[in-house]
Amino acid sequence: ETGVTQTPRHLVMGMTNKKSLKCEQHLGHNAMYWYKQSAKKPLELMFVYNFKEQTENNSVPSRFSPECPNSSHLFLHLHTLQPEDSALYLCASSQATGSGANVLTFGAGSRLTVL
């Protein structure tokens, strides 16, 4: 596979469940990102990993827990979510953070519904 792959594409969970979103990139990139996309709102950056190290956490609630075991894989662990957390969660990768064009390659997203 090429590009950025996210699984599952759709997820419905109750507020007491624990689930995980997975992201995998086969582009040889060193930076990976989690974004939240809600209808008619700008993309919200959640977490950034650069060479497996977390370099950014945008004041995200602790019910979202990221994990980056290597430069190709990124997880978002979810627990005790709220209905307002329902959104499209996008994973992206880039060569690295910082200077240069640093174009992001996105996955198709995981559509999360919290009941």
Place this chain on the structure above:
Amino acid sequence: GQNIDQPTEMTATEGAIVQINCTYQTSGFNGLFWYQQHAGEAPTFLSYNVLDGLEEKGRFSSFLSRSKGYSYLLLKELQMKDSASYLCAVRDSNYQLIWGAGTKLIIKP
């Protein structure tokens, strides 16, 4: 605060030309990006402007004026497949990407 403004929705006719505007107020500037996102799909990179002027890439062109805090994306010879959301994003002085809410473009036959 930092802000990116773009129209929420635009409608155009197949074969025509449409211009999607983006104005920004950010702490510094290190480039402006346009991404295309079809419904249910990943955003995909369209263009990058860091210097003033027009960048042309096939039917799509992107313009930047840093002094005016303004960019536009110009789509020519519109096709039905161009129906999508178009996202404007600016990289600030800390190399953080600031995103607009996107413009949904509807193409009618």
